[in-house]
Amino acid sequence: xxxxxxxxxxxxxxxxxxxxxxxxxxxxxxxxxxxxxxxxxxxxxxxxxxxxxxxxxxxxxxxxxxxxxxxxxxxxxxxxxxxxxxxxxxxxxxxxxxxxxxxxxxxxxxxxxxxxxxxxxxxxxxxxxxxxxxxxxxxxxxxxxxxxxxxxxxxxxxxxxxxxxxxxxxxxxxxxxxxxxxxxxxxxxxxxxxxxxxxxxxxxxxxxxxxxxxxxxxxxxxxxxxxxxx
Numbered sequence: 001x002x003x004x005x006x007x008x009x010x011x012x013x014x015x016x017x018x019x020x021x022x023x024x025x026x027x028x029x030x031x032x033x034x035x036x037x038x039x040x041x042x043x044x045x046x047x048x049x050x051x052x053x054x055x056x057x058x059x060x061x062x063x064x065x066x067x068x069x070x071x072x073x074x075x076x077x078x079x080x081x082x083x084x085x086x087x088x089x090x091x092x093x094x095x096x097x098x099x100x101x102x103x104x105x106x107x108x109x110x111x112x113x114x115x116x117x118x119x120x121x122x123x124x125x126x127x128x129x130x131x132x133x134x135x136x137x138x139x140x141x142x143x144x145x146x147x148x149x150x151x152x153x154x155x156x157x158x159x160x161x162x163x164x165x166x167x168x169x170x171x172x173x174x175x176x177x178x179x180x181x182x183x184x185x186x187x188x189x190x191x192x193x194x195x196x197x198x199x200x201x202x203x204x205x206x207x208x209x210x211x212x213x214x215x216x217x218x219x220x221x222x223x224x225x226x227x228x229x230x
Contacts, residue, residue, distance in 0.1 A: 011046060015158070017144040022133040029076035029230035030113055032219075035168070038054035041081070042224065043173070043218045048083070055182035056202045060096060062104070063160060068175070068215055070111070077112030078125055090144045098142035106140040106152075107131050114189035115230070116157070121165050122230065125175065126196060128155045139198055147202055155196035156211055157186050160228070168227040172219045179210025 033073040034041050046067040052060040064086025073079040085104045088096045099105040107129040116122040119220045129137040136153040143149055158175040200209035220226060 005070050020196045028074075028230065030228075032072050032113060033066060033075065033227045033229050034072075035227075036155070037224045041075045041220055042069070042071040045172075045218035046168070047213055047215050050177075050211060051179070052085075052211055053179070053182050053209070053210040055154045055210075057181055058091060058200075060076045060088060060090055062086060064088075064102075066193045066213060067138060068213075068218065077140040078113070078127075078137050079108075079113060081109040081127060081180070082106055083109070090147060094144045094146045096142050096144040096147075096150070098140070099225040104140060104142045107138055109139065113194060114115060116154065116159060116186050116189060118190055118230075121230065122159065123165070123228065124157045124189070125135050126157045126192075128132075128156055129153070134201075149203070151201040152198055153201060154198045156184055157196055159186070161214075163228060165228050165230045169225045170220075170227060171222065171225055172217050173228075175218060177211045178213045179212045182208040182210040 037166045043158060044067070046065050048065065050066050062085035066086070068081070069082040070078050070081030084099070084105045086102065088102050088104050090096050095102050097103055110129045110130055111125040111129045113123065113125055116124045129139045131138045137155070139152040139154060139156070141149065141151050144189050156177060158177050160173055161176050162174045163170045184197050187196050196209070198209040
C-alpha cells in the first residue's frame, strides 16, 4: 500500500511539473530585447526600387533608393519611423513629391510587434501613421503633377524574415513587404483585426494600395545586440 501511494505521489509530481512548464511556455511574450536593456534602440537601412501600386494596377514608380529609419521605443513598439522614396513618378511620367524634387517621405510612423503565425514563428511589424484625418491614420501625403494631392492612409504589415526567434547576439534584422495588384500580404496579425491595408486617396476616389519591398539589413548601431524572444 505504501509503495502504491509513493507511486501515485510521483506521478502527481510529474503532472504538476508538466503543467507548470506548459504554462510558462504559453506565457512567453513576443518582444524585442536589447542586451543593454535600455530604450530607445535606433535602426536604419535602405533598399533598391520598390513596387508600389493600386488595386487597378496603377503604379507609383520610385526608381531611386528607398530608406527606412526608426527606433524600438520598447519591447513591442516602434516609433519615429520614416520611409523615404526617391525619384518618384506616377505611371512613370507625373512627378510626385513632398520633400524635394521627386522625393516622398512618409509621416512619422509607429509600429507594433506581432505574430503573423505563431505556430510557424512568423512575426512582423504593423506600421501606421501617427497623424489622423477623421478616423483614418495618414501614412503619407504628397502632390503629383496632373493629379494634385494624394493621401495614403491605413496600415501595412512588414514580415520580419530574419533573425529567427530566441537567437541572442543579433545586430540587424530584415523586413519584407509583399503585395499583389495593390493587396498587401499579410493583412492581419494572428488573432488581430483583418483587412489591415493601405489606401490611395485621390479625391474623390479611393483605391487599395500596396508596397512590395525588402529591407535585407536594418542595423542596430554597435556595440548593441538584441534578441527577438517569443
